[in-house]
Amino acid sequence: MISFEHFTIEDGTPIYSQIVRHIKQGIIAGVIHNREEMPSRRLLSALLGVNPNTIQKAYRLLEEEGIIESQAGAGSWVTVNEQQIGAIRSQLLEGDVGVLAKSMKQMEISKVEAVRLLEDIWDRI
Amino acid sequence: MISFEHFTIEDGTPIYSQIVRHIKQGIIAGVIHNREEMPSRRLLSALLGVNPNTIQKAYRLLEEEGIIESQAGAGSWVTVNEQQIGAIRSQLLEGDVGVLAKSMKQMEISKVEAVRLLEDIWDRI
Amino acid sequence: MISFEHFTIEDGTPIYSQIVRHIKQGIIAGVIHNREEMPSRRLLSALLGVNPNTIQKAYRLLEEEGIIESQAGAGSWVTVNEQQIGAIRSQLLEGDVGVLAKSMKQMEISKVEAVRLLEDIWDRI
């Protein structure tokens, strides 16, 4: 069963997005595996203290991306192959890093300075 | 007068946030200076094709952060000292980089891999 | 639910300020408590015969002062601890009384005379 132990809700981004992202990051990190079972909507709703509709939306989005499958009465489970994992990895990483790079360029930060910053902050977090 | 020549509205984030960020980035890049005059609400509103109230909101936020000052009848202008510029710089950079680093760590990306990614994507943008 | 029964709009000060002040005074008077629910924008807007945006502005200011919290889809509610209540109390009282005292001193009114005035007018209002 997939764990939400180290998951805490932050604000700024919608809760359902945070859940989706948590699943994706878990898959990339190798913590969540193919065929692993998702908690039931009802259970996760109670666990996180979040409206069932919010959980429902997260699960629906994951389904639409082909990351999980659900069957009435049987629950939901992860369905990813190696190719998909690579795609998710690129999607997350290149998105995030691209936003950062664009922003820094607009602030006239140089590439070496950017790298130095990343290395600095990496160790402090 | 501060220029909005290279500014284009994107969606995803509120327009007023984009304006606030544009000003902050301009200050950090050294393109916008202390005492420089902001365009009037009406002018900028016409320039960007955006409702005056949206501009008003951006200006109010900047004012609340002490980055600009406004006076009814007189206009608005930038009011930042070196210390503030440093603070804004940290706020933007450490925020962005921190989010990225945290996200990457959760995906079990190593530091060298992260740096390599940043360098790769930097050149492609 | 917080009551606005004894609240009537006056002019001279912005409506949103009056709402903010009403909430603060209610908290100090012990009529409004922590965790109590604020009326929704739409409801209060209809109740006071005021535009929803005006209510929105009042709520935003209260939120920025940490007096209420809002969550899209869920509503708004009061979030104050004892320390904050003390701070609000000081803010309102010392502000008002300070302005008065300063003004009176500039008119060369003596302290005893000031107290006598306050007592006189107190009973007549």
Add this chain to the structure above:
Amino acid sequence: MISFEHFTIEDGTPIYSQIVRHIKQGIIAGVIHNREEMPSRRLLSALLGVNPNTIQKAYRLLEEEGIIESQAGAGSWVTVNEQQIGAIRSQLLEGDVGVLAKSMKQMEISKVEAVRLLEDIWDRI
């Protein structure tokens, strides 16, 4: 000539109101006397670093209240009798104190507490 030495512009209230109030308080304090000469609009504008129109508005208001008189080419001067001084005194004092008393009552502050507060703050200002 009436002095504006101890006068500094604050924000929150219009500048012209502050000037009007400064004159009234000076009269009540006995610092400004009947027949005393007002600085020329041009001079005061330069002295306070304020737009001439703002000074003009203050003078106009004072004229309308019969507190000063102006004559083209000759300047402006104070014209108040004892009765007027009494009226101005009441207007300022009862207004200010009334606002304070009403506000405090709404916060469930008792009369003795109010007096104690005034005395406390009086000494600290």
Add this chain to the structure above:
DNA sequence: GTGGTCTAGACCACG
């Protein structure tokens, strides 16, 4: 001319 407030109402995201 400037900024500040307010109305009237639409649309969206969220729970």
Add this chain to the structure above:
DNA sequence: GTGGTCTAGACCACT
């Protein structure tokens, strides 16, 4: 249902 954003435009106070 909720709050958040945005448009369109009026009116006012201030300089």
